[in-house]
Amino acid sequence: MGTKEECAEDMGVQPEYIYWLTMPTAKRRLASRKNPAKCTVAIKLEGVEE
Template identity: 50%
Template sequence: MKEYAVYKGEDLLAIGTAKECAETLNVAAETIYYYTTSAYKRKLEKRKNPDNCRVAILMDNE
């Protein structure tokens, strides 16, 4: 099962499956998936303060 870590800047907001993170953050699971996409990262590059945005990292389950 894939696990994600969701950050806002340097702060860890949630860790777990997309569904668990979504429940913690009160968003849809699809939002967690979106946070990991390259399209979202490109969108953040255009923002004035991208360090204040949420990002999700797919954790390696080795």
């Protein structure tokens, strides 16, 4: 849990990838995978102070 930059650093990916994971397109693509329970997902929390 953290900002997209913190999560990206922890996971070794770009912050843009974390942002993409929160988009509806990513959710649809991941849901159509063979085993969606093993996919990496991100949930954007609104109204949370940093």
